[in-house]
Amino acid sequence: MARSKKPKLAVWKFASCDGCQLTLLDCEDELLPLSEKIEIAYFLEATRATVKGPFDLSLVEGSITTPHDVERIKKIRDESEALITIGACATSGGIQALRNFKDVADFVDLVYARPDYIDTLETSTPISDHVAVDFELRGCPIDKGQLLEVVNAFLNGRKPNVSPYSVCMECKRRGAVCVMVAGRTPCLGPVTQAGCGALCPSFARGCFGCFGPMESPNAGSLSAWWLERLGASEEDVLRALRTFNTNATAFREESEVHDV
Amino acid sequence: MMSEGNVKNRTIKVDALARVEGEGALYVKVSGGVVKDVRLDIYEPPRFFEAFLRGRSHKEPPDITARICGICPVAYQISSCNAIEDACGVKVDGQLRRLRRLLYCGEWIQSHALHVYMLHAPDFFGYQDALQLAKDHPEIVKRGLELKKTGNELMEVVGGRAVHPINVRVGGFYRVPTESQLSGLRDRLARALEASLETVRWVAGFDFPDFTQDYEFVALRHPEEYAIEDGILVSDRGLSIEAAEFESHVEEEHVAHSNALHARIKERGAYFVGPQARYSLNFDQLSPLAQQSARDAGLGSSCRNPFMSIVVRSVELV
Incomplete structure (x- = not known):
């Protein structure tokens, strides 16, 4: 197959609810036109096709809560020209960061019959605690219009128009x-x-x-x-x-x- | 996917299942032409919702539990409302109850359309995804996206937004939609009904392996309507309990390879939930139009072929 010239987009998931990546699929009117402009190289929720990196743009959903994910995000960063976090989990640690104020062992005991089967970190942390992030898109969930704006901005080499006011x-x-x-x-x-x-x-x-x-x-x-x-x-x-x-x-x- | 060995003796390993809600890996071991071991490894990291609900106000669970899943937040919002209202002896009835069901229907329409068109259907054609399907059959995928969009719009009108609605509260809603907001959806919903009937006809024509299993189906049942958000738990082998009795009849086991607990009915073992269970236990309560579309699609009043879940799911759209 001829190598595609279209920018390659990858969507990654860490500890999260899937809602932010679903927002991309919720772009019902824009999805098909968008797929003509970019190549969806990795997006497990949407496709079984996987194209090797490097990727022009990686969207990352979810927070870091396991030792395995600490390593996985580093590899994704290495393969990504630009990396944008999408949503509260990836940007601040999400609802699961409530563990940060407690002893996570108590949480594991409360929920799981066999705590020894569970491999988890004591904290839930944002992606930016582990690797450099080019832009953090807020929201629980993110807003569809802002997502399209940010993807558009990065693919065209301009600053996203997302306001930081209240x-x-x-x-x-x-x-x-x-x-x-x-x-x-x-x-x-x-x-x-x-x-x-x-x-x-x-x-x-x-x-x-x-x-x-x-x-x-x-x-x-x-x-x-x-x-x-x-x-x-x-x-x-x-x-x-x-x-x-x-x-x-x-x-x-x-x-x-x-x-x- | 990795597959080793010949057809009679082989191991199939899928490290990350695609086009599913959530994250999972699959391991199948075949020996002498017989499946010896199947493991579904839900490696989704633990998030501990049960733990961090402790010490919260009784008003907070609908917003907190929604974050379990962004594809089906209303399921958690309504279930947590049901649980707290039940504990408080409050009954939400009349128009508020109808409105909740309407919101839930919005979620069903978007989630079922997503599942049928974007997650499941590509498998029947050998496509990698719905975008490839759209290259050859753009009208079909556009129909699916329109259906999904209608579900999202219904959620936005009743719930405020499609992912994690903000309008659900214990006891009802923060603000009810106006009549004009609701009537503004009428034409779109009428078109969506047509699209869902077309969906059933489309998926009914797929090739399905001839395969049925003897499952115990478990679903909600309600005396007056096709149960979605309210009812008692029933099965086709005699289970009939209130939701509050769940732990007396069902045990959850924690296995080493998966972060999802395995639930089994104490007396009998594994059971089957979802569209096919609901359909098979409550077929008589589907609308006459939905029943007719099911019959036209060649379904009986029960369906035990798991490959045909896409047809049953489509009938639920009607």
């Missing part, structure tokens, strides 16, 4: 009523990066932080607001910061203030 900006832009001011509902929107389109506030619920901390968030100020003005408890603040991006620096550090 969910509040999106709320204002879509004219959603502030759930904190109007409804006294605790919301992580002021410290969470935009990308979802202010989804939760538009459904009359507080943001719960799927996209992780915005650029330079003031999490301490928000916690104080929750505690003093919304009647939230220390535990409420702690739990809100400890979900899908619990290991992202700003959320982790602020959560430790409330872990009493």
Whole structure:
């Protein structure tokens, strides 16, 4: 077979739920045109065809939680011209990083009858703790439009247009009523990066932080607001910061203030 | 895939199964023409959901458990709501219950369409994937993608987004969709119904090996409708229990080669779940149109050929 000139895309999975790579398959209108422009060289969820590296672009889903995966990500980095992490697991460690605050042996005991069969690390860490990452796409799950933008940008050698500001900006832009001011509902929107389109506030619920901390968030100020003005408890603040991006620096550090 | 030896004596090893939801490896040992050993190794790293639900608020499990799987988050959201509501003695009924079922139907449409067109069908043609299938049969793949998109749109209207919906809460929803949002989906759903009938006709024409097994089918059953999100657990060998009695009747074993636990009915052993079990136990409750499409596809009221799961799954789309 003649060697393809199209850029080679690979999609890799580590500890994760498959939702972010599914977002690529959820591009129902764009998938077939996209496949004409790029060669899908490795994407197990979609194809059994596997083309050898090197790859022009690797999309990585999931966090590092096993000794085997520590080695696997290094090999993938070596074979990839550009490496982009997709989603909260790959970018911050994901929900499974809740183990980082506990003894993972207790978790293993609780879930598995034979802990000796389980090979796992004490922590769940983002890809960037192990190898150099060219771009981190946020979200639990990622946004389809942002994914297409990032792939497009990398294949055309330009910077992705993904904004680092907060969910509040999106709320204002879509004219959603502030759930904190109007409804006294605790919301992580002021410290969470935009990308979802202010989804939760538009459904009359507080943001719960799927996209992780915005650029330079003031999490301490928000916690104080929750505690003093919304009647939230220390535990409420702690739990809100400890979900899908619990290991992202700003959320982790602020959560430790409330872990009493 | 690695295969060693001749047809009568060989070992088949697939280190990473493609086009499946999740991660797995397969090992099959054949000796003297007889399969001696089969191991499905689910090497997906452990994530410990059961452990980190401890100490959380009763309002959090729908959002947390959704992250078990991005392809079927609603299954976990509704199951966790059911469990907490049951514990609290709360019954979600009427329109809220119908709305939940509608959201779940959205997930079924997107997940079934994904499975039928993008994961399973390429195998029957010898294609590597649906993109190759699309080169030779673009209209077929476009039909599948349209069906999938309709499921996603239904999830977006009711749940807020297709992967990890944000609108499900214990007791109901954060915000119910407006009538105009729902009626805006009517035409698309009507087209999707046509597409699903075409899907059944398409997959019914595939070549299937003549192979049936004597499984014990286990599925939910509900007195009034084809069970999706609510009901009791039944089997074709007499099991009939509430979900809360699961651990009294089913034991889960941890085997060395897999991170997924092996479940077996205590008195009898392994059992079979999924579309074929649901279909075979609840055929009488499928819509008349779905029943007719199944008959036209040559199916009886039960199907024990695992290769034909694609036909049964397509009937569930109807």
